[in-house]
Structure formats: C-alpha cells, structure tokens
Amino acid sequence: xxxxxxxxxxxxxxxxxxxxxxxxxxxxxxxxxxxxxxxxxxxxxxxxxxxxxxxxxxxxxxxxxxxxxxxxxxxxxxxxxxxxxxxxxxxxxxxxxxxxxxxxxxxxxxxxxxxxxxxxxxxxxxxxxxxxxxxxxxxxxxxxxx
Numbered sequence: 001x002x003x004x005x006x007x008x009x010x011x012x013x014x015x016x017x018x019x020x021x022x023x024x025x026x027x028x029x030x031x032x033x034x035x036x037x038x039x040x041x042x043x044x045x046x047x048x049x050x051x052x053x054x055x056x057x058x059x060x061x062x063x064x065x066x067x068x069x070x071x072x073x074x075x076x077x078x079x080x081x082x083x084x085x086x087x088x089x090x091x092x093x094x095x096x097x098x099x100x101x102x103x104x105x106x107x108x109x110x111x112x113x114x115x116x117x118x119x120x121x122x123x124x125x126x127x128x129x130x131x132x133x134x135x136x137x138x139x140x141x142x143x144x145x146x
Contacts (some may be wrong), residue, residue, distance in 0.1 A: 002027075005037040005106040007127045008044030008116030009142070016116060020051055021136055023139055028059055031137075036063035038105040040084075041099065044116050044124075068102040069095060103127050107134060110115045118142040 004027055027033040038048045052063040065084045070091065087105035090098060105124070113131040117124050117140050123144065129146060131138050 001035060002031055002033040002112065003035040003037065003119045004033045004112040004114060005110040006044065006045065006048045006114050007038070007103065007124045007131075008048075009118060009122060009124045010042030010044060012042070012044040012047060012116045012142075017047060017051065018048065019062070019141050020114070021055075024051060024055060025139065026074045027062070027112055027114075028055070028061060030114065033112060036061065037066050037110060038063065039099070039102065040065050040067060048114075056069070066102055066106055068098040099138045104130070107131050107136065110136060112136065115140045116142045117144040119144055120146070 024036075036052055038052065039045045040049075046073055049063075049065060052061070055061065056063060063083060067086050068090065070086065087102055090101055090105075093101045107127065107130060113128070113136050115124060115131075115138060117128045117129045120124060125144065128138060128140065128144075132146060
C-alpha cells in the first residue's frame with residue numbers, strides 16, 4: 001500500500017488541474033498508491049481535495065485531510081469531509097509550528113509527494129526540498145526545479 005502527500009504554493013490556479021488529475025491517476029494505476037494525505041491551507045490543497053473527491057467515487061482509494069489544529073466552531077473540513085485526521089502528538093505543538101509539524105508528519109508517512117512549487121522560497125518549497133532530502137519520489141507540477 002503506497003501513500004502520497006501534496007504541498008503547493010497557495011497562489012496556484014485551476015490551470016494545473018488536468019496535470020494534477022493525470023498525476024493522481026498515474027500514481028493509482030502505475031505506482032499502486034491508494035492512500036493520499038493533503039493539508040487544508042490554500043488553493044492548491046482545496047484543488048487537490050476536489051480532485052480526490054471525484055476520483056474516490058470511481059477508484060478504490062482513501063484520502064485524508066490532515067488538519068494542523070483541533071477544529072473549533074464552524075470548520076468546513078469537519079462539516080463537509082468525513083475523512084479529516086489530526087497527526088498524533090500535534091496537541092503538544094505550539095500553534096505557530098503546527099503546520100510544520102503536520103507537513104513533516106505527512107512526508108514521513110508517504111512514498112510520493114506531488115507539489116506545485118514555482119519559486120525557491122516559502123513553505124511549499126521548503127517541504128519540496130525536505131521530501132527530496134528524505135528520499136521520497138517527488139513530482140512538481142510547478143516551474144521550480146531544485
């Protein structure tokens with residue numbers, strides 16, 4: 001059972017949707033990925049979630065929206081997604097560092113990473129580089145190459 005996670009700049013737009021769909025189908029059909037992790041920050045995450053929701057209707061996959069903090073009040077992901085999880089131990093992390101903890105948690109549990117990175121700075125670029133350093137197979141849908 002192979003697993004994949006996603007990271008991307010929040011200024012992503014719909015122009016990558018076809019490439020994202022194709023990459024997810026490749027991962028399912030060729031690499032036997034059947035578990036996907038995605039965060040809940042920014043447009044890239046929202047785009048990935050919408051694509052995975054559609055693919056899940058026809059393929060035997062599971063995907064999880066991995067939260068960086070305990071939800072409070074009205075939370076779209078808790079109300080509309082049955083598949084949200086919190087990384088174990090995140091409740092002990094200072095809130096300022098919760099996204100970093102969550103992203104490392106997702107990388108550590110994945111074999112593949114699909115990113116949308118166009119520049120060598122920012123959170124998405126940082127986790128793109130970390131995934132490469134940890135030996136994960138990384139596919140970048142953006143323009144940046146390390």
